[in-house]
Amino acid sequence: MTIDSGPGLKRLSIPFYLIIGGVILVFVQTFSILAPVYLSFLLTLLISLALNPLVNRLRSFLGGRKGATATIILGMLMFIALSGWAFYIPLRDSVSNFAEAMPQYWERLQKPLIKMEQHATRSEERMQDEVTREITKAGDTEIRKYQLEQRETEPFNSTVDANTIRSSLAQMLRGVIGSFTKLAFNGAQMLVVLVTVFFGVIFMLMNPRPIVSALLSFVPTSHQDKAISIMHRIARFAPAWGGSTLAGMVTIGSLVFVMMWPLLGIMDAMVLGLIAGLLESIPFLGPTLSTVPALLLAMGKGGYTPLWVLLAYIVIQALENNIILPLIMSRGMKLHAVAIIFSMLISVTAFGVLGVLIAAPLVAIVGIIHEELYRKKFLPSVTDSQLDSFAGKILHEANI
Numbered sequence: 001m002t003i004d005s006g007p008g009l010k011r012l013s014i015p016f017y018l019i020i021g022g023v024i025l026v027f028v029q030t031f032s033i034l035a036p037v038y039l040s041f042l043l044t045l046l047i048s049l050a051l052n053p054l055v056n057r058l059r060s061f062l063g064g065r066k067g068a069t070a071t072i073i074l075g076m077l078m079f080i081a082l083s084g085w086a087f088y089i090p091l092r093d094s095v096s097n098f099a100e101a102m103p104q105y106w107e108r109l110q111k112p113l114i115k116m117e118q119h120a121t122r123s124e125e126r127m128q129d130e131v132t133r134e135i136t137k138a139g140d141t142e143i144r145k146y147q148l149e150q151r152e153t154e155p156f157n158s159t160v161d162a163n164t165i166r167s168s169l170a171q172m173l174r175g176v177i178g179s180f181t182k183l184a185f186n187g188a189q190m191l192v193v194l195v196t197v198f199f200g201v202i203f204m205l206m207n208p209r210p211i212v213s214a215l216l217s218f219v220p221t222s223h224q225d226k227a228i229s230i231m232h233r234i235a236r237f238a239p240a241w242g243g244s245t246l247a248g249m250v251t252i253g254s255l256v257f258v259m260m261w262p263l264l265g266i267m268d269a270m271v272l273g274l275i276a277g278l279l280e281s282i283p284f285l286g287p288t289l290s291t292v293p294a295l296l297l298a299m300g301k302g303g304y305t306p307l308w309v310l311l312a313y314i315v316i317q318a319l320e321n322n323i324i325l326p327l328i329m330s331r332g333m334k335l336h337a338v339a340i341i342f343s344m345l346i347s348v349t350a351f352g353v354l355g356v357l358i359a360a361p362l363v364a365i366v367g368i369i370h371e372e373l374y375r376k377k378f379l380p381s382v383t384d385s386q387l388d389s390f391a392g393k394i395l396h397e398a399n400i
Contacts, residue, residue, distance in 0.1 A: 050242030253277025
């Protein structure tokens with residue numbers, strides 16, 4: 001039995017649709033298991049497409065794609081090695097200083113706790129005195145009765161308290177072990193993804209045509225032109241995404257280095273600049289996460305340094321959100337912040353922590369597919385300015 005798809009199109013049989021449905025069902029059922037594989041493949045494609053223009057420029061000077069790829073990878077490895085060397089010594093010294101200053105911070109923290117404990121002790125003593133006076137008024141008979149009840153219930157209460165404490169400790173221990181196990185598993189999974197992406201990018205940059213050809217081989221002939229148009233736009237977007245991300249990383253890293261130098265010294269400032277630059281690749285969450293190591297290093301210095309560091313990072317984030325990122329992203333990517341936030345939630349849910357790395361390009365790719373497959377077919381004559389005008393009318397902003 002066959003189904004006529006319309007004039008000019010081939011007839012498709014029912015088994016074909018059953019196969020398509022089976023493939024979709026298998027994909028949905030195995031997605032949670034194969035999510036790291038999908039994420040590795042997407043990151044490999046995006047990074048390779050982002051670096052491809054640079055490879056094309058270098059290939060004519062370095063003897064083809066392999067020489068250009070080797071040069072880029074060598075530069076990346078040198079950067080990683082220098083970053084690791086720059087991290088080690090300052091972090092070691094800062095951790096040592098923080099360990100030395102920890103007793104002072106602990107002493108400051110203990111003072112209010114001791115006062116609270118003393119106040120609670122005095123309150124308890126007053127309550128016991130009141131109870132004793134009331135019992136004394138009630139007479140010796142009531143006292144003996146009260147003491148007898150206490151003796152009868154004391155062994156039971158002691159046993160219950162001991163069992164409760166042991167069970168609580170056992171539950172706490174199981175929870176800690178489970179948390180460490182989950183953390184180790186997620187860390188190992190992230191490491192596997194990053195290593196896979198690293199080598200995948202190397203091999204794809206050396207010879208990307210078979211991968212692109214394989215992707216096109218899954219598209220029917222009647223839709224080849226549309227698929228080529230979509231992939232061409234994605235290939236043009238990827239370098240803009242990579243360039244904007246790199247520009248933001250360098251700008252924020254340099255700004256953090258300049259502002260932390262007077263407060264923490266050149267080595268600590270270099271470490272914090274590298275951390276801020278690397279975390280800048282994570283939309284919205286990266287700048288907040290980069291504040292944590294800065295405060296830890298500042299606490300090792302003591303005094304009012306943590307306060308000044310916190311104020312400096314607030315200024316940096318204000319400059320980043322209002323001046324730096326709008327200037328950088330408006331040239332490379334025109335993406336709305338709300339779309340990126342929801343894309344982050346979806347990406348983290350689907351792929352884990354590393355899913356945030358594809359949040360921004362995922363929004364752009366969905367936008368490209370929407371324009372090519374839906375808008376050109378169903379809204380061929382509606383322009384962006386008309387849609388913006390309609391939105392203004394809905395929001396009562398037509399005259400603004």
